[in-house]
Amino acid sequence: MEKPKAVLFDAYGTLFDVYSVGLLAEQLFPGHGAALATLWRDKQIEYTRLVTTSNHGEHYRPFWDLTRAGLRYACKRLALDLSQDHEERLMNQYRHLSAFPENKEVLAALKAKGVVTGILSNGDPQMLGVAVRSAGLDGLLDHVLSVDSIRKYKTHPAAYALGPKATGFDAKQIAFVSCNGWDALGATWFGFRTLWVNRYQLPFEELGTQPTRTGTSLRDVLAFF
Amino acid sequence: MEKPKAVLFDAYGTLFDVYSVGLLAEQLFPGHGAALATLWRDKQIEYTRLVTTSNHGEHYRPFWDLTRAGLRYACKRLALDLSQDHEERLMNQYRHLSAFPENKEVLAALKAKGVVTGILSNGDPQMLGVAVRSAGLDGLLDHVLSVDSIRKYKTHPAAYALGPKATGFDAKQIAFVSCNGWDALGATWFGFRTLWVNRYQLPFEELGTQPTRTGTSLRDVLAFF
Numbered sequence: 001m002e003k004p005k006a007v008l009f010d011a012y013g014t015l016f017d018v019y020s021v022g023l024l025a026e027q028l029f030p031g032h033g034a035a036l037a038t039l040w041r042d043k044q045i046e047y048t049r050l051v052t053t054s055n056h057g058e059h060y061r062p063f064w065d066l067t068r069a070g071l072r073y074a075c076k077r078l079a080l081d082l083s084q085d086h087e088e089r090l091m092n093q094y095r096h097l098s099a100f101p102e103n104k105e106v107l108a109a110l111k112a113k114g115v116v117t118g119i120l121s122n123g124d125p126q127m128l129g130v131a132v133r134s135a136g137l138d139g140l141l142d143h144v145l146s147v148d149s150i151r152k153y154k155t156h157p158a159a160y161a162l163g164p165k166a167t168g169f170d171a172k173q174i175a176f177v178s179c180n181g182w183d184a185l186g187a188t189w190f191g192f193r194t195l196w197v198n199r200y201q202l203p204f205e206e207l208g209t210q211p212t213r214t215g216t217s218l219r220d221v222l223a224f225f
Numbered sequence: 226m227e228k229p230k231a232v233l234f235d236a237y238g239t240l241f242d243v244y245s246v247g248l249l250a251e252q253l254f255p256g257h258g259a260a261l262a263t264l265w266r267d268k269q270i271e272y273t274r275l276v277t278t279s280n281h282g283e284h285y286r287p288f289w290d291l292t293r294a295g296l297r298y299a300c301k302r303l304a305l306d307l308s309q310d311h312e313e314r315l316m317n318q319y320r321h322l323s324a325f326p327e328n329k330e331v332l333a334a335l336k337a338k339g340v341v342t343g344i345l346s347n348g349d350p351q352m353l354g355v356a357v358r359s360a361g362l363d364g365l366l367d368h369v370l371s372v373d374s375i376r377k378y379k380t381h382p383a384a385y386a387l388g389p390k391a392t393g394f395d396a397k398q399i400a401f402v403s404c405n406g407w408d409a410l411g412a413t414w415f416g417f418r419t420l421w422v423n424r425y426q427l428p429f430e431e432l433g434t435q436p437t438r439t440g441t442s443l444r445d446v447l448a449f450f
Contacts, residue, residue, distance in 0.1 A: 043431075046407070047430075047431075047432060049274045049278060050407055050410065050411065050430070050432065051432070052278060053274060053277060053278055053380050053381050053411075054380045054381070054382065054410075054411050054414050054415075056382070058414075059414060059432070059434075061432075069431040069432055070431070072431045073428055073430065073431040076428035076431075077427065077428055155275060155278050155279045156278050156279070157279065157281070182271070182275055185275065185279075186275065186278075186279050189279050189283075189284060190279075202302065203298055203301035203302055205272075205275070205298065206268075206294040206295070206297045206298040206301075207272060207275065207276070207284070207286075207294055209284075
């Protein structure tokens, strides 16, 4: 099979560690950091789906706003008193998530092979800009694509369609990499060749479709070449 | 404001107790019953969203199938060995969920007021038929509406649109009752008057919209009259 012409990466959970907020959460709410980080992430993703499904665009809000809404819900649910100061500190931490250590090396290896690289993310452009610069990835990415331009979150096909549109390649010529099982599933349904990076030893979604490849690190994307 | 002409109820979680499977789950997997019941439910709902968002109908599967998929995922995730026998017993239990005790009394009170009653559910027609008969609700419901006819799950507007279509009333003339916060939210966005029955003392979704009413039992629907 022809090698991919482009590789697009999911951002949150894939290049940037969404659970790295757990450390600050644990400082602010001792004994609840991990639970808060998990529920916050779950609600953030749930909210992307609710606004995408329900609205025809009407209830769309940028990822930053849904991230804040998820934090507020998670704290109420866990009966944690979220002061304005705590909220701002946690949101600021979300803006500066840790990058996974192999990011740069893998992007540099792809660039060395002449492969077009990019991000295709639920994040809004401002969040993505800060995260990419903080991680020093600027020069290694040809495209930073945000669903904000179409106001529909992944796994909506219109979100994945940003990839072919921006690169000029067909879906089948693009490899899509995500650590989120649901995202790898949606991308596979869309027609991308996919790598699911299973960082947390989870089962894959039980919906009858498998990703093209499964790995444990972003390095595994090099197996496409 | 004009009184509602019809009341439509969500089924799973609202009329029928989806966590009542936890008892059998605990017998089969001691120490893991509650965790399995919770994760099973979460995945089932997540799968309704993934197939609705991603597919234009292509990846739709009936609620029964998604319920089974959710069970399989949840067991793998919790490292529980799901034998075929255990799977069939748990699925059979799901077919015969406990009904909440106030169902009949509330439906009978609505009928006595001349209100049109119905179910508007993600469940497929066969599941709903068994559940309604098991709970003895047959004679108290004018409509049993399943999203299966349109192959899109709630909170897709096309799912809620089944209500006005079947009853002949406008959305604003219909009260919609759900114990699921996301469902009460989607129904409110759609234009129904809504009652969120908060059985588990949860926070409501943080997306800037409130249900018309909040209560703690289905009996609270009578406050619309």
